[in-house]
Amino acid sequence: MRRLAYIIQKEFIQVFRNKAMLPIMTIVPIVQLIVLSYAASNEVTNVRLAIVNQDQSAASRLLIQKVEAADRFILMDFPLSVEEGDELLQRGEVGIVLVIPAQFERTFYREKRGEIQLLVNAIDGQQATVGSGYLSSIIQSFNQEMRAELRLVPMQSNQAQILTTSSNWYNPDLNFKYFMAPGILGELVTILVMLLTAMNVVREREIGTIEQINVTPIKKWQFILGKMVPFLIIGLVLLTVGLTAAKLIFNIPIRGSLVVVFAFCILNLMAVLGLGLFISNLSDTQQQAMFTTFFFVIIFILMSGLFTPIESMPKWAQYLTIPNPIAHFVSVMRSVLLKGSTFQDVIYHFRMTGIMAILFNILAIWSYRKVA
Amino acid sequence: MKIFWAFVRKEIYHILRDRRTLAILFGMPIALVLIFGYTVTNEFKDASVAIVNQANDELSQEFIEHLTSSGHFQLVALPQTRDELETTFRANQAKLGVVIPPSFSDDFYRQKAATIQLIADATEPNYATTLVNYANQMIRSFQQQKNQMSEQAPYSVAVQTRMYYNPQLEGAYNFVPGTVALILMLICAMMTSLTIAKEKELGTMDLLLVSPLPPMLIILGKVTPYAVLSFIDAIIVFVLGYFLFDVPVRGSVPLLLALCLLYLFVALALGLLISTKAANQQTAMMTSLFTLMLPTMLLSGFLFPIPSMPTILQYISKVIPAKYFIQIEQAVMLKAAGWEAVAFPTLVLTIMLVVLLAAAWKNFKVVKA
Numbered sequence: 001m002r003r004l005a006y007i008i009q010k011e012f013i014q015v016f017r018n019k020a021m022l023p024i025m026t027i028v029p030i031v032q033l034i035v036l037s038y039a040a041s042n043e044v045t046n047v048r049l050a051i052v053n054q055d056q057s058a059a060s061r062l063l064i065q066k067v068e069a070a071d072r073f074i075l076m077d078f079p080l081s082v083e084e085g086d087e088l089l090q091r092g093e094v095g096i097v098l099v100i101p102a103q104f105e106r107t108f109y110r111e112k113r114g115e116i117q118l119l120v121n122a123i124d125g126q127q128a129t130v131g132s133g134y135l136s137s138i139i140q141s142f143n144q145e146m147r148a149e150l151r152l153v154p155m156q157s158n159q160a161q162i163l164t165t166s167s168n169w170y171n172p173d174l175n176f177k178y179f180m181a182p183g184i185l186g187e188l189v190t191i192l193v194m195l196l197t198a199m200n201v202v203r204e205r206e207i208g209t210i211e212q213i214n215v216t217p218i219k220k221w222q223f224i225l226g227k228m229v230p231f232l233i234i235g236l237v238l239l240t241v242g243l244t245a246a247k248l249i250f251n252i253p254i255r256g257s258l259v260v261v262f263a264f265c266i267l268n269l270m271a272v273l274g275l276g277l278f279i280s281n282l283s284d285t286q287q288q289a290m291f292t293t294f295f296f297v298i299i300f301i302l303m304s305g306l307f308t309p310i311e312s313m314p315k316w317a318q319y320l321t322i323p324n325p326i327a328h329f330v331s332v333m334r335s336v337l338l339k340g341s342t343f344q345d346v347i348y349h350f351r352m353t354g355i356m357a358i359l360f361n362i363l364a365i366w367s368y369r370k371v372a
Numbered sequence: 373m374k375i376f377w378a379f380v381r382k383e384i385y386h387i388l389r390d391r392r393t394l395a396i397l398f399g400m401p402i403a404l405v406l407i408f409g410y411t412v413t414n415e416f417k418d419a420s421v422a423i424v425n426q427a428n429d430e431l432s433q434e435f436i437e438h439l440t441s442s443g444h445f446q447l448v449a450l451p452q453t454r455d456e457l458e459t460t461f462r463a464n465q466a467k468l469g470v471v472i473p474p475s476f477s478d479d480f481y482r483q484k485a486a487t488i489q490l491i492a493d494a495t496e497p498n499y500a501t502t503l504v505n506y507a508n509q510m511i512r513s514f515q516q517q518k519n520q521m522s523e524q525a526p527y528s529v530a531v532q533t534r535m536y537y538n539p540q541l542e543g544a545y546n547f548v549p550g551t552v553a554l555i556l557m558l559i560c561a562m563m564t565s566l567t568i569a570k571e572k573e574l575g576t577m578d579l580l581l582v583s584p585l586p587p588m589l590i591i592l593g594k595v596t597p598y599a600v601l602s603f604i605d606a607i608i609v610f611v612l613g614y615f616l617f618d619v620p621v622r623g624s625v626p627l628l629l630a631l632c633l634l635y636l637f638v639a640l641a642l643g644l645l646i647s648t649k650a651a652n653q654q655t656a657m658m659t660s661l662f663t664l665m666l667p668t669m670l671l672s673g674f675l676f677p678i679p680s681m682p683t684i685l686q687y688i689s690k691v692i693p694a695k696y697f698i699q700i701e702q703a704v705m706l707k708a709a710g711w712e713a714v715a716f717p718t719l720v721l722t723i724m725l726v727v728l729l730a731a732a733w734k735n736f737k738v739v740k741a
Contacts (some may be wrong), residue, residue, distance in 0.1 A: 012414050018652075018654070019656065021451075021654065021655055022645060024655070024659065024662060025693075028662050028663075029662070032662065034668055035685065036666055036670050036671075036690070038573065038666075038681065038682050038685055039670045039671055039676055039681050039685050040670055040675070040676055041676060041680055044677060044680060045680045046679040046680060047679065071441050079421045089536055089741050090703075090707050090709060090713065091709075091713055092699065092702075092703065092713075094719070095679075108527070112527050113527070113529075113530070114529040114530065115529065115530045115531075115532055115536065116529060116530070116531050117531075117532050117533075118531060118532070118533040118534065119534050119536055120533060120534065120535050120536060120558065121536055121537060122535035122536055122537055122538040122539065122545075122711075123537050123538050123545050123702055123706055124677065125535075125538060125542065125543060125545070125546065126533055128538075128682075130534050135531075137532070139529060139531050140529075140530070141530075143414065143527075143529040146527070147527050150527060154692070162480065162486050162487070162488055162512075162514065162515045163484045163485060163486070163487045163488070164487070164488050164489070164490055164507075164511055165487060165488075165490070165493070165506055166487070166489070166490035166508075167490070167491050167492070168491075168492050168493050168494035168497075168500055168503045168504075169458075169461065169491055169492065169494060169496055170493060170494055171474070171494035171497060171500075172494065174494055174497035174500065174501065175497070176497055177497060178495070179496055179497055183690070187650070188666075191661065191662075192658075195657065195658065195661070198550045199426050199654050199657070203653075206574075246721075275460065283392075284390075284655075285390065286570075286653045286654070287390070287393060287566055287567075287653065288390060288393050288683055289391050289572065290566070291392075291393050291396045291397070291560075292392065293398060293405070293733075294396075294401055294558075294661070295396045295399070295428045298400070298404070298665075299400060299403060299407060300660070302404075302407050302411075303407060303411055308411075309496055309499045311416070311417070311418070311419060311420065311467065311499075311603050312416040312417065312499075313410075313411045314410060316412065317410065317411040322415070330567075331464065334495050334496075335462065335464055335495075338495045338496060339461060339462050339493070341461065341463065341464075345462045345463045345464070346463075346464075360533070
């Protein structure tokens with residue numbers, strides 16, 4: 001037991017000796033958590049818009065008024081022709097050009113129909129759909145107003161209607177920060193501890209200090225555990241600070257039990273640390289270790305469900321998320337914090353992460369060879 | 373000059389000898405393109421729905437069939453009450469709940485107005501909105517089908533939407549430029565900062581500095597192979613995008629590649645700057661990862677729209693090189709734009725390059741002295 005304590009002590013001394021790393025482990029992740037949670041929103045607001053008004057009638061002015069009143073759009077320009085509108089799209093100055101054709105009002109009253117064109121920059125498909133969707137609904141309500149002025153007898157309906165009411169549980173205001181902050185926190189902690197451990201053993205090997213440890217009577221598992229505990233503690237401290245920051249700044253709800261959250265974090269960190277040490281044992285140079293880790297981390301992040309729901313991935317990709325610690329982490333954080341899920345509800349994630357933790361650590365112990 | 377090439381050759385040997393890093397360097401862009409192409413998508417199918425069917429009559433059965441026939445929704449549970457629905461939400465089984473009231477068919481046929489309640493698990497706000505919108509559409513089409521509604525009423529204004537540059541709304545048009553920006557930034561900056569930090573850590577930097585080669589050439593020699601590697605990576609992504617996902621290059625290819633090089637130099641300069649600051653590889657790696665990876669992913673407009681961000685972040689995004697490079701790529705690849713359209717972002721990148729190089733050079737001198 002004393003041996004274990006010594007190696008833990010040694011690791012801590014080494015971590016705190018590197019002054020350049022301290023801010024990277026403490027302040028930088030918290031700042032990122034705050035900044036990125038603000039950035040990561042799929043809301044579509046401030047869409048830049050240009051209107052080509054070829055009609056210049058009362059009707060077209062009414063429509064423009066309605067669009068101006070909507071706070072999702074910023075009216076940038078009134079180009080004189082469709083070509084000029086195209087030009088603005090091409091230069092990226094606007095996202096949508098709305099075209100009111102000549103004789104719009106006349107055709108509306110004479111021929112009882114009307115047409116309005118939207119030219120949309122669709123490189124980002126989702127934004128294009130959402131943005132033009134908002135605009136279409138403004139045009140619909142404008143249309144209804146015009147029809148109301150005509151005092152059309154409402155279409156006699158013996159037609160039955162289905163009305164819908166919809167409610168958003170757990171996050172009624174659709175607050176993106178509630179959704180992103182726990183996930184980003186998990187991601188940051190995982191990157192940090194995985195890299196720290198992955199570089200750890202291989203660094204000793206590169207510098208040559210591993211020989212000095214190899215000649216001591218330390219057991220393999222003691223070595224791995226001794227390497228793990230300090231980083232586990234660092235990870236937990238960072239998580240605690242991050243959660244506190246998220247609570248204070250974004251006021252994210254904590255509906256479930258914090259015991260479950262922390263129990264899961266410990267298990268998850270153990271899995272991640274085991275993987276990091278395993279990579280470290282297999283690598284010849286720090287550079288190799290870093291790139292291997294980095295490769296895993298970026299795939300873990302993108303396939304974690306942090307940005308896009310796992311449900312929409314193809315089936316084979318969904319299976320690939322099972323050995324992905326970040327995916328479990330994100331899911332558990334969101335369920336427990338936002339929905340108040342209990343241990344029973346998330347037991348699946350505990351099981352999978354537990355299996356990973358055991359597996360990775362066995363691999364880590366196995367791959368550590370005392371003979372260099 | 374001969375010594376310089378000898379030096380470059382030494383670096384290339386170093387890289388080639390480390391097979392695993394090399395494999396990752398080339399495997400990464402391929403993996404990223406495949407992940408973005410096949411898994412990171414906002415389209416949805418088989419979304420899990422739980423239906424609380426309190427009516428349990430013919431009409432409600434027909435409705436459920438209509439809802440699930442689209443292939444977008446998958447019925448995963450039939451809870452009896454709203455409490456049970458909540459349980460399925462908490463266990464992450466369902467993302468959308470549909471409550472059909474007991475008097476559904478009576479309301480529909482006699483009262484001419486029935487109400488269906490949609491309850492979304494809004495922990496994922498965007499997904500929730502998408503599901504609710506789609507369910508609404510399905511309900512409307514069910515209603516039309518039941519009523520055999522006629523088409524357009526008079527005095528209605530039709531909206532004709534034309535999607536420019538990407539009429540099929542392919543996600544690839546957005547992620548291929550983004551991936552190139554991300555890969556170039558990460559590999560180039562990280563590799564550069566690491567290779568120099570490594571020489572420092574092992575103490576061989578001093579050895580190099582006392583060699584007859586001027587320090588400028590030493591640095592150049594160290595970064596050249598990585599620049600070439602990253603450039604090849606960028607081309608791999610473009611080629612994969614073109615053949616697997618049909619992402620075109622509508623503008624001039626030489627222009628695109630030239631500007632690609634410019635961006636690559638900016639990334640190199642960033643890497644140099646980091647390496648002059650970092651004393652060892654670990655610090656260099658952490659600094660590049662934390663200051664480059666997430667900001668490039670999240671603040672460049674690649675994953676999330678910049679105009680929707682808070683004002684401060686919009687200002688921060690102005691110093692992210694990837695933002696300008698993505699603008700350039702989109703303009704040249706998708707909008708077939710020429711020189712004039714990319715002049716501004718090119719200018720910004722050039723200024724960034726000069727500033728970063730100057731800062732790196734200043735730091736380097738301080739370190740040397």
